[in-house]
Amino acid sequence: MGIGVSVFLLAVGGVLAFAVSDRISGVDLTAVGYILMGAGALGLAITMFFISQRSHTTHTSVTEHRHIDE
Incomplete structure (x- = not known):
């Protein structure tokens, strides 16, 4: 769940809890x-x-380099 979904759930929950008076x-x-x-x-x-x-x-x-002696 991202930030957007969390804020959306908070907003919808707030509306349902405090603003809706229907039954x-x-x-x-x-x-x-x-x-x-x-x-x-x-x-x-x-x-x-x-x-x-x-x-x-x-x-x-980590990068490993091999040195080859001639």
């Missing part, structure tokens, strides 16, 4: 909103962790 039989939209916001926040935290790890990673390549 659907058998579905608590406020709870669904909080769940989506939690998933978005968790996804954003995990994504930021992996981006941070990737920026601190170093790569070393």
